[in-house]
Amino acid sequence: MYNFSRKVNSEHSEDIKALMQHSTGKNLISFAGGMPNNDLFPVAEIDEIYTNLPREIKKIGFQYGPTSGYPPLRINLKKYLKKKGLPVRNNRILITTGSLQAISIITQEFVNEGDIILTENPSFVGALSVFETYRANVIGIPIDENGIIIEELKNTINRFSRKPKFLYLTPNFHNPAGIIYSLERKRQILEVLDGTGIILLEDDAYSDLYFLEKDKALTKPIKTITDYDVEIIYTGSFSKILGPGFRLGWMFASPTIFEKGENIKQALDACTSNFNQILANEFLAQNKLDDYLIFLRKEYLERKNLLQTALLKYMPKVVTWNEPKGGFYFWLKLPEILNSTEIFKKCIAKEVVFVTGRTFDPASKKDNRIRLAFSNMPKNQINKGVKIIAEVIVYFLEEHNSKTPNLKHINT
Numbered sequence: 001m002y003n004f005s006r007k008v009n010s011e012h013s014e015d016i017k018a019l020m021q022h023s024t025g026k027n028l029i030s031f032a033g034g035m036p037n038n039d040l041f042p043v044a045e046i047d048e049i050y051t052n053l054p055r056e057i058k059k060i061g062f063q064y065g066p067t068s069g070y071p072p073l074r075i076n077l078k079k080y081l082k083k084k085g086l087p088v089r090n091n092r093i094l095i096t097t098g099s100l101q102a103i104s105i106i107t108q109e110f111v112n113e114g115d116i117i118l119t120e121n122p123s124f125v126g127a128l129s130v131f132e133t134y135r136a137n138v139i140g141i142p143i144d145e146n147g148i149i150i151e152e153l154k155n156t157i158n159r160f161s162r163k164p165k166f167l168y169l170t171p172n173f174h175n176p177a178g179i180i181y182s183l184e185r186k187r188q189i190l191e192v193l194d195g196t197g198i199i200l201l202e203d204d205a206y207s208d209l210y211f212l213e214k215d216k217a218l219t220k221p222i223k224t225i226t227d228y229d230v231e232i233i234y235t236g237s238f239s240k241i242l243g244p245g246f247r248l249g250w251m252f253a254s255p256t257i258f259e260k261g262e263n264i265k266q267a268l269d270a271c272t273s274n275f276n277q278i279l280a281n282e283f284l285a286q287n288k289l290d291d292y293l294i295f296l297r298k299e300y301l302e303r304k305n306l307l308q309t310a311l312l313k314y315m316p317k318v319v320t321w322n323e324p325k326g327g328f329y330f331w332l333k334l335p336e337i338l339n340s341t342e343i344f345k346k347c348i349a350k351e352v353v354f355v356t357g358r359t360f361d362p363a364s365k366k367d368n369r370i371r372l373a374f375s376n377m378p379k380n381q382i383n384k385g386v387k388i389i390a391e392v393i394v395y396f397l398e399e400h401n402s403k404t405p406n407l408k409h410i411n412t
């Protein structure tokens, strides 16, 4: 057999491969992939941008570029981040090949085998696979509808004599939980981290995708709050707002962290595709993003409403969820006696898929949750898909009730 390194053993990486396979099968009703809608991409705009590019710029697209990124994109991105209130004066932007690469770079910068990383439980499975690959000791901390639970965060930090390297959070339209952190919770996290030397890694892939203007204020990044002694590394991405095929993300950090990150990126892939950076830069520079986002918000809101209506119509009362204010996801909570992997197996036989709860548990255990992504759903399949999942859940509940007639009856 081959003598592989220890890096190849990531259970979460295997989960992602399975997830991507289930996301796109023919005839499947798929609530699985956390991906933008195939029919909403700005294909015509990008066609026009490329056609009208001067020949000299097109040539740059074919060439290697600076590791830190295509300079005009770094300038326009700075303006975009400034509009979010981020402190652009004291920080630098490193363009990365997707924000997953930024997470990977940051992990390589700080984490040695066995080091502690704190995450939410549940947490973005892509990040979990990175942390696992670098053999970190990943500790999941529970969340409620307003974000990570502060008491649990404090207790976890106090439990270890070794200082965690960083706390990884997705405060805006969490994947998979769909929640947005309250502004109070964002501040409380900084109060806990203040002066501890624990870095905050703030992953902000979804903040532009709020549904209603009144909720925009909630999307304020934690990194905009500068009155605490906490190092915050902020990451973002074009994946959910322009298309993951661009593979464009960024890391926004203080100069020393930026410089070390640039070195690591140099060794990884030298630079991110200039072609993609040029196209994304023009999209920003020609002010196309704002109008496109207005269009996307409306489309995703419609799908969210259809899913909410279908859930209310078909799900048994014992299944609960928070209605999301933005992003792509519903995170259903099932009674503890149910197991989403079992439900998944029955649903896939009926050509409906979703992602199981345990996929997002750092320990790959807790399994009484279901993630439904509405983003890439054809509107006319949402109702049918939810009806099938609900029927399977009711089947398992009835089976449980018939096996345990003397125990507490679960009301379907």
Ligand SMILES: Cc1ncc(COP(=O)(O)O)c(C=O)c1O
Pocket: 034, 097, 098, 099, 100, 101, 124, 126, 170, 175, 203, 205, 236, 237, 238, 239, 244, 247, 248, 249
């Ligand atoms: C929370 C979160 N962060 C980061 C990413 C990765 O995005 P990218 O395509 O930029 O690597 C995703 C994609 O699903 C995500 O959900």
